[in-house]
Each structure stands twice: as C-alpha cells, then as structure tokens.
Amino acid sequence: MDDEQLKKLVLKFTKTLFEGRISEAEKMLASFKKKVKTEEEKRIYLALYGLFFSYTSEDTDSLLFKIYTDNDVSSQAQRIFKVIKEVSVPVLDERDPYLDVWTIILNNIDKIPVPHKLRQQLPSNSTT
Numbered sequence: 001m002d003d004e005q006l007k008k009l010v011l012k013f014t015k016t017l018f019e020g021r022i023s024e025a026e027k028m029l030a031s032f033k034k035k036v037k038t039e040e041e042k043r044i045y046l047a048l049y050g051l052f053f054s055y056t057s058e059d060t061d062s063l064l065f066k067i068y069t070d071n072d073v074s075s076q077a078q079r080i081f082k083v084i085k086e087v088s089v090p091v092l093d094e095r096d097p098y099l100d101v102w103t104i105i106l107n108n109i110d111k112i113p114v115p116h117k118l119r120q121q122l123p124s125n126s127t128t
Contacts, residue, residue, distance in 0.1 A: 001041065006097070010104040011111065013048055017055055020116035025052060040097045047101035055115065063102070067109070068118045074109055081106040 001009075009032070017025040029045070029052055036045050054062035060069075063080065070076035081103060088099050105112065 001044070003100075006044065006100060007104050007108075009044075010048070010101050011108060014051070014105060014112050017052060018113045018115040022056060043097035044101055047098040051101075051105075055117065058117065064115070065118070067106075068115055073114075077106045077109040 013025060013028055016028060029048060032041075032048065033045055036042050051064060053059075054064050059065065067073060067076050067080065084099060084102060084106070088096065
C-alpha cells in the first residue's frame with residue numbers, strides 16, 4: 001500500500017467512525033482485515049482496530065480522547081506527533097505502518113470531523 005492509498009484509507013475510516021457510522025466503520029475494518037497479507041498491512045489493521053475499539057468503548061485514557069478533550073485540538077495533535085516522531089525513530093530505525101496511521105491522523109486533525117461522541121464534551125473553542 002503506497003502512502004496516498006494509506007492516507008485515503010485512514011481519512012475515510014476516521015471520517016466514517018467519527019460521524020457515528022459505527023456499523024459502516026466496522027464493515028470497513030472487516031473488509032480490510034480479509035485483505036491483509038503482509039506484516040505492514042497487519043500493523044495498519046491493528047492501528048485502525050485500536051482506534052475503533054478505543055472510540056466505541058469510550059476509553060477516556062486513549063490517545064484519541066486525550067487529543068479531543070484538550071482546549072486546543074490542533075496544538076495537542078502536533079505535540080503528540082512531535083513526541084511520536086522523536087521517540088519512534090531511534091527505537092525502530094524504520095517506518096512503522098502503525099505509527100504511519102497515527103501520523104496521518106495527527107497531521108490531518110483539522111480535516112477529520114470532531115468525533116460525534118465527543119462533540120458535547122469538548123471545550124467550546126475546539127470544535128474545528
């Protein structure tokens with residue numbers, strides 16, 4: 001899967017999930033899981049599944065909730081991206097598709113709809 005295909009998949013999945021179309025997001029996951037053939041694709045699936053699980057189980061300790069409950073969602077996303085980038089490179093010394101999924105989310109946070117479950121909980125200035 002090339003970078004553009006991955007970005008398209010991640011953004012479509014997060015948009016579907018965050019708009020509250022849970023069943024559709026679950027079907028997307030199941031379809032992708034059936035197509036998984038490589039370790040890279042498995043890591044992508046695990047990242048998307050983790051996002052789905054933390055969102056549907058309302059895990060308030062998850063990275064997703066930490067991002068969207070901050071007063072400045074965009075700045076929080078960039079702070080987290082910076083930490084992930086700094087910490088992952090020396091440890092892995094290569095790209096990790098799991099982290100690529102999160103990098104896409106964090107770098108496109110302004111293009112992703114505010115999660116429907118969190119809209120009421122968000123501070124008023126972070127509903128971008």
